Amino acid sequence: MSTMPSRPTLPRASTPTSTCSACGSEKMVVSMEAGEEMADVYQGAEFKWCLVTREVKADPDNVSGGAREVRSYEVSFHKRHKEKALKEYLPFIVAAAKAINDQERSLDIYMNQYGDEWSSIVLQHPSTFDTLAMDMKQKQAIVDDLDRFIKRKDYxxxxxxxxxxxxxxYGPPGTGKSSLIAAIANHLRFDIYDLELTGVDSNSDLRRLLVGMTNRSILVVEDIDCTIELKQREEADEEPATKSSRIEKKKAEDKVTLSGLLNFVDGLWSTTGEERIIIFTTNYKERLDPALLRPGRMDMHIHMGYCTTEAFRILANNYHSIDYHATYxxxxxxxxxxxxxxxxxAEVLMRNDDTDVALHDLVDLLKLKKxxxxxxKSESVRAGEKKDDDVIKTESVQVEEKKDGKEVVLKNEFTENNGSGEDCRY
Structure with a gap:
């Protein structure tokens, strides 16, 4: 860096490049020419940026490579701004550049294959918190929790x-669990690692997979109750240590277990990466081991319920761009x-581009469900009445009071008709 003794001159107009129609980009890209300068003002201090190019000669030992051009930026400023530049301005520039790169880069979704390897494709799921059909208070609580999490490295x-x-x-199928995961990834700009536990042969392979994840990523295990044995560990410890049980235990140790997964979620192996989100999904929360649900492992439990009026309005706006209709x-x-x-x-709203038709179809669906x-309900009531008719209970109570008036003896007699015309007394 050099010092700048005088006020910098304004930069010449930058050369904008046209939008690249071939690659589908819709953003204007602005570049600088070699030797061009640009002034920046930060907290009252001026900094001058200049694009510098230099030619690097080819390595004589490398027959395939020739001379190449290296491009870099130089920043100059007055010497009285040195402390501000080193401790405030340049860290701000680096952080801003990182945030821009994170926001602009494409996201990937990884899947495990061949036991302990990841393969990826570009994630193009369009779900966002704006389009997510769920209660607004619940949605905002999730966003606030995510934003607080990514700011707490030092904490x-x-x-x-x-x-x-x-x-x-957790919640019934079709309530938006996968869409919420995609919305979280798009909000944080995190890659997704979709872990299929049935494709992992052992805890060792699982550990290698999880260690191979990058920072700023989301680990997803869908239908956690269906993928691994969720037997209570306390029950396993109480089983008698017979020879056959020891053999079975040894075989189990070679498989993926809940304990092996928990070691990564909340054990020593949980420190192998930073800024990670871990998401488990299930249709049946009550089937899960309580050890998996405690804070520190699953910190936030999010119930994905049936469609509400608020969620319906979001869906109607998503699919037909309307805020109100006579059928509402x-x-x-x-x-x-x-x-x-x-x-x-959503399926009904997608069937027809005509808003009136789509909404009336939705009315028909809801009436049919009702x-x-x-x-x-009527069949259940009739079945209950029939069952009550088969078993009729009567009760007679006899009360005897002794002469001294101090003790009362109750004698109960129950008679039940079992439907066969015979009385049973108890």
Whole structure:
């Protein structure tokens, strides 16, 4: 860096390049020519940037390479701004450049194959928190939690914890768990590692996979209750140590276990990476081992429920760009009476580009669900009445009071009709 004794002159106009239609880019790219200068002002101090090019001669021992051009930027400033430049301005520039690169780069989704290797493709899922059909308060709580997490590097280091956060998404199928994962990835600009545990042969392979993840990434295990044995560890410890059980235990140790997964989620291996999100999904939260659910492993439990009136309005705006329609009162009244998933509502709204037709189709679907629910309830009531008719209980109570009036003896007699015309007394 050089010092700048005088005020910098304004830069010449930068040369904009045209939008690249071949690569599908819609953003204007602005560049500088060699030798061109640009002035920047930061907290009252002026800094001058200049694009410098220099030619590097070819290595005589390298027959395939010739001379090449190296491009770099130089910044100059007055010597009285040296402290500000080194301690404030340049760290700010580096951080801003990193944030821009993170925001602009394409995201990848990884899947495990061949036991302990990852392969990736570009993640192009368009889901965002703006388009996500869920309760606004719940959505905002998730966003606030994510934003707080990525700003707490020094905090996690100070309290002696791995810089990670666990989320459990649970609820019926079709309630938007996968869309929420994609929205989190797009919000944080994190890659996704979709771990298929049934494709992992052992805890050792699992450990190699997880260590191979990059920082600023999301580990996803979908349907966690269906992929590995979730037997309570306390029950396993209480089993008698017979010869056959020891053999089975040895075989189990060669398989992927819940304990092996927990060692990465919250054990010593959890410190092998930083700024990571861990997400487990399940349709049946009650089937999961409590050890998996405690804070520090799954820090935030997010229930993905059936479609609400608020979620419906978001979906209608997503698919038909409307804020209100004459059918809204009827649709919202029906949604409060029946159970319908956001996926079912979205499917109906996608079937027709005509908004009126699509919304009336949704009314028909909700009415059909209400009719089916009423019929099921009626059948259940009739079945209950029939069962009550088969078993009739009567009770007679005899009360005897002794002469001294101090003790009362109750004698109960129950008679049950078992449907065969015979009485049974107890």
């Amino acid at each position: 996690y280091r100070r309290i002696g914890k791995a810089w990670k956060r666990g989320y459990l998404l 009162p009827e649709i919202e009244a029906l949604i409060q009476e029946v159970t319908v998933t956001p996926a079912e509502v 009719k089916e629910a009423t019929e099921i």
